[in-house]
Amino acid sequence: MKLFYYLNNFLLNIYPSCLFPRYKKKLEDQFSGEAEAIQRRVDYYCKLVKPVQLNSNAESRATNYKLRDKSAYYYDLKQYLYYFPKSFKFCYYFGDHVAIESCPTLYKARPTEGSNQNSVLFKLDKLRHFRFIEDTLPxxxxxxxxxxxxxxxxxxxxxxxxxxxxxxxxxxxxxxxxxxxxxxxxxxxxxxxxxxxxxxxxxxxxxxxxxxxxxxxxxxxxxxxxxxxxxxxxxxxxxxxxxxxxxxxxxxxxxxxxxxxxxxxxxxxxxxxxxxxxxxQFKNAKLEDLVCIKTLEKYFAISQQL
Missing domain, CATH: 3.40.50.2000 (Glycogen Phosphorylase B;)
Structure with a gap:
């Protein structure tokens, strides 16, 4: 599974950029009947409702978003950044630490209570955490x-x-x-x-x-x-x-x-x-792709880049 995961992320680097919007449109058409449920999930992950400005720590795929450590986190985010211009900026944190930043930041986890809207949840470290099983014993x-x-x-x-x-x-x-x-x-x-x-x-x-x-x-x-x-x-x-x-x-x-x-x-x-x-709701891989794309889409819209 890990081999396939890293191979797939390598191939994304060489895919023609025109394929990404086509795939997004295909997903939107496929799940058009679930648009409201998808939006509810997107709004759960990204609670922001008013336009915001990102701070100077924001990075873009075109400049300094590089693989340093936490490779699973890096690729989990990067595979959906291809759907947006390289110049779009974002703040992110990779790891198990939980905090609420002053700037809207992509996080794996956040507190369930309190003012947590600046922690925008994203599907990170998914190979480790998103593992489901088939239990045959009643x-x-x-x-x-x-x-x-x-x-x-x-x-x-x-x-x-x-x-x-x-x-x-x-x-x-x-x-x-x-x-x-x-x-x-x-x-x-x-x-x-x-x-x-x-x-x-x-x-x-x-x-x-x-x-x-x-x-x-x-x-x-x-x-x-x-x-x-x-x-x-x-x-x-x-x-x-x-x-x-x-x-x-x-x-x-x-x-x-x-x-x-x-x-x-x-x-x-x-x-x-x-x-x-x-x-x-998490078992359909294509649906998960669309929710990830839509969550980033809202993040970039709220940060006034779309």
Missing amino acids: FHAKKNMAVFRGRVTQKHRIRFMDAMFDHPLVDAGQSNVSEANPDWQQPFMSVEEQLQYKFLICLEGNDVASNLKWAMSSNSIVVTPKMRYETWFMEGALEPGVHFIQVEDDWSDFEEKIRYYLNNPSESEDILRNAHKHVA
Whole structure:
């Protein structure tokens, strides 16, 4: 997959420029019946409504937009810059740090709350984050437990392990070495093995939980404290009790919530249906292309370049 990804980005450099507007027009015609839904997503990612001026840090593809590091981020953005003049300027940040800049800036993630409109969400680092699965094991056939495997370095992840390690309803394990709590380190567990459990614990890291996308495409239910960050996946649009199970930050209501959904399988199936419906809008590659193009189009229009 990575080989195809980098090969495709290499070929984009040699495509005739006239092909890009043709492909855009083809996509617009193909998805003309979904124009309103597409615009809702575009407006979610780019919340700006009034014209703005970019600051002196803005770059353009014609001048200093070069591959320095974070190659996946670089190519994820560049493949859609071809649809616009090389002279168009933009501000961007590549990495896991979350901040709100004074200038409208393209980001992978932003806070779900507060005045976050200057962080314009874009689909960055997508090979790592946008991975969906086909889960053939139905919810009712899975273990009546939750599972977690992942690195434990941040305070909120340590708090989870403190509260839930050795809980009878949780198989929790730390993937990195733990000198303070060596018993927390557990053997590697593949995605296929994790799918044997009815509930998947998704914990935010530096920004969003990296396992959230594939977990929500499975037949297991996501369990997480309140989400504080969002990406192209629109985590801020997810509703507790509708798309996932939300627990308190100290995990004090975890057992109560899990037992409730174990005893009410029809409500569990409702959550799964809603989660799969949310995931479905990201599975059409051509539709994703159009939403990416339209998001940049709005960004350049708001910054008075279109």
